[in-house]
Amino acid sequence: MSKILKNYNTRILVVFLFCLSLALPTAGQAAEMFFISSNQKPVVGELFKADFFINTEEQNINAVAGKIIFSSDLLELKEIRDGNSIVNFWVDRPALKSKGEIAFSGITPGGYKGSNGLLFSLIFRSLKPGKINLNLVDGQALLNDGQGTAAKLSSPTFVLSVGANDGEKQEDFSITDKTPPESFVPEIARDNNIEGGKWFVVFVAQDKQSGIDHYEVQEDKNHKPGNRWQTATSPYILQDQSLQSYVYIKAVDKAGNLTIAIVSPKSASYNKLLIYGIILLIIVILGSLSQKLWRKRGD
Known part of the structure; x- marks a missing residue:
């Protein structure tokens, strides 16, 4: 009898543990970041590309x-490419x-599951024979x-072995990119936690081929930008805190293609002056036309 009870209790325990494992299917799941390279055996002096991916394991991830x-x-x-990244906004x-050491952090609004x-691609040149390790630290x-x-x-850990150069033809990683970055909409804002509440402009552009290389900013009261561009990052603190200037943001990709976005003056006084100027111009034009009509009638 005791033997039967013992076997019965064992079966109950097994069933319980099995049910527990089904009830907690995600307990052991972990997202994974990993490298893949098409060239597993690069040689000295050769360029090779290592693509860095994430497997979310059915979880919705929005920041890395x-x-x-x-x-x-x-x-x-030699190069970092993020043109086809799932990350939309790089912090x-x-x-x-x-x-x-290569550092990165970025956000994908709405999340990614796949x-x-x-995430991005790294292009390296191998310098000498040996075992190569690529490691992620402080990953989040x-x-x-x-x-x-x-x-x-x-x-x-991603491991490759670099061999001696045998003179064989090497892989070409050059990109032919004639497409400018996608159109983007900068926004002017201010926050008491940023530069004491000063006005700033935030911007981000996407380029799905060679990737964004840098941004340039120019503030000008003219409707057309001049040549006073300066390299900038987002957020950019505006020099004209009265908001009476046009703000031009140029996004340049790694192939040199560019897209320019424009933010019109936000100042109420500037807008009023603009409106008054337009009204005055209309009055002058109407006055001139009236004079011509009166002259014709007089003739």
């Missing part, structure tokens, strides 16, 4: 961040921050739940 660490003795970073666009979401992925909940995240 981290650092990519590599050996600068073995690799030379910290992927860039070489220090020797052997198994092969491209936040859930699109309105609370910024951190998702579980894993990232396996």
Whole structure:
């Protein structure tokens, strides 16, 4: 009898554990960031591309961040491409921050759910034979739940072996990009937490081929921009805090193509002067026409 009870209890325990595992299917799930390269055996002096992806494991992710660490003795970073990234707004666009360290952080409004979401691509030149490791450190992925909940995240070390150069033809990673960045709409705003409440302009453009290289800004009271462009990042603190100037933002991609967005003056006094000027011009034109008509009648 005791043996039967023991077997019965064992079965109950097994069934309970099985049901528990079904009831918590996401407990072990973790989003994964990983590299893929079409060239698994680069040789010395050769360029190769490593694409950095995220697999959300059926979770909706709306923000990512981290650092990519590599050996600068073995690799030379030649280019970072984010033209086809699932990230729409880069808080910290992927860039070489220090020797052997690439930092990034960005946001995808509305979130992303998928198994092969491209974050960005790295193009390296291999410097000498050896084993290459690409590691993600301080990686973060936040859930699109309105609370910024951190998702579980894993990232396996990406390993390649660089061999001696045998003189074979190497892969070409050049891009022919003749398409300018997409149109974008800058916004002027202010916040007491930013530069003591000064007016600033925020902007972001998308380029799905070579990617955005940089932005330039110009403030001018003329309706056409001059040549006083200066490199800028968003948010940009406006020099004309009276908002009486046009603000021109130029987005330049890595192939040199550009798109210019314009923000009209926001100042009420400037708009009133503009309206008064238009009214005055209309009055002058009407007066001139009236004089011509009276002259014709007199003749």
